[in-house]
Amino acid sequence: xxxxxxxGQFSTAFRNDFATLLRxxxxxxxxxxxxxxxxxLARCLDAFTLSPSVGLSQPSRIVRVQSAAMRQAALDNxxxxxxxxxxGYEGDAARKYxxxxxxxxxxxxxxxxxxxxxxTRSGKGLGIQTMPEMLRYSVVSAIxxxxxxxxxxxxxxxxxxxxxxEALSAALAVPAGWRLVGYLCIGYPEAQSEEPELQAEGWExxxxxxxxxxx
Numbered sequence: 714x715x716x717x718x719x720x721g722q723f724s725t726a727f728r729n730d731f732a733t734l735l736r737x738x739x740x741x742x743x744x745x746x747x748x749x750x751x752x753x754l755a756r757c758l759d760a761f762t763l764s765p766s767v768g769l770s771q772p773s774r775i776v777r778v779q780s781a782a783m784r785q786a787a788l789d790n791x792x793x794x795x796x797x798x799x800x801g802y803e804g805d806a807a808r809k810y811x812x813x814x815x816x817x818x819x820x821x822x823x824x825x826x827x828x829x830x831x832x833t834r835s836g837k838g839l840g841i842q843t844m845p846e847m848l849r850y851s852v853v854s855a856i857x858x859x860x861x862x863x864x865x866x867x868x869x870x871x872x873x874x875x876x877x878x879e880a881l882s883a884a885l886a887v888p889a890g891w892r893l894v895g896y897l898c899i900g901y902p903e904a905q906s907e908e909p910e911l912q913a914e915g916w917e918x919x920x921x922x923x924x925x926x927x928x
Contacts, residue, residue: 734861734864734865735861736907737864737905737907738860738861738864739864739869739902739906739907739908739909739910740870740871740872740909740910741817741869741870741871741898741900741902742814742815742816742817742871742898742910743814743817743820743902743903743904744817744820744821744822744869744871744898744900744901744902744903745820745900745901745902745903746820746822746900747822747900747901748822749822749823749868749899749900749901753866753868754823754868754899756862756866757859757862757863757866757868758775758859759862760855760858760859760861760862761773761775761855761858761859763858764851764854764855764857764858764859765851765854766836766851766854766855767836767839767840767841767847767848767850767851768835768836768837768838768839768840768841769835769836769839770833770835770836770839770840770841770848770851771833771835771836771851772829772830772831772833772835772836772848772849772851772852773827773828773829773830773851773852773855773856774827774828774829774830774887774891775825775826775827775828776825776826776827776828776885776887777823777824777825778824778825778826778885779824783884783885784818784824786881786884786885787818787824787826787876787881787884787896788818788819790876790877790880790881790884791816791818791873791875791876791896793877794875794876794877795815795816795875798810798875799811809914809915809916810916812914813911813914813916814910815873815875816871816873816875816898817871817898817900818873818898820898820900821871821898821899821900822899822900823898823899823900824896824897824898824899825896825897825899826881826885826887826893826895826896826897827852827855827856827893827894827895827896827897828852828882828887828891828892828893828894829848829849829851829852829891829892829894830848830888830890830891831845831848831849831890831891831892832888832889832890833848833890849892849894852894852895853894853895856872856894856895856897860872863899867901868899868900868901869899869900869901869902870897870898870899871897871898871899872895872896872897873895873896873897873898874895874896876893876896878892878893881893881896
């Protein structure tokens, strides 16, 4: 096991670099088609093992979507869901939505469907009796760590959420207890920016910080 710095002993330079990494972690929709080095991808996937999970349940399950048929099924799913989403907007919002690039599924060289195994026996149910959603939150935590690992390698990730999850699960023939959490497009970004693309496109403005209530 690689030794690590005990709490409070990371250098100032490391803390500054980590803060920079957080700022530059962006949702990428525009990818180059260059292949991702398999060893680098495998190293980043280790983040799933290192991530927190409720009751040490480790419920993340990953399907690498590689075949042309499965990629087309995922893309068709997205395009149908995106058309339904567009129909829910009117006026200026509809016109703006229609111009947005919301997925890099045509270009991204690596595509992963990440599921939560809600039937897992690992963890023996600890921590999910009152909040079963903690299993899915554990998968989200793992994806975030993976995202940061990729960004540190100069690799981008785009999280596609405009999908019909049950149809995609059926197309990928995953076990019945698996629930889709994220469809991830992975590759080298066409361009680098620390500004969210939806902000740059005028869709929404990022808040400075969340509101904190005191009780």
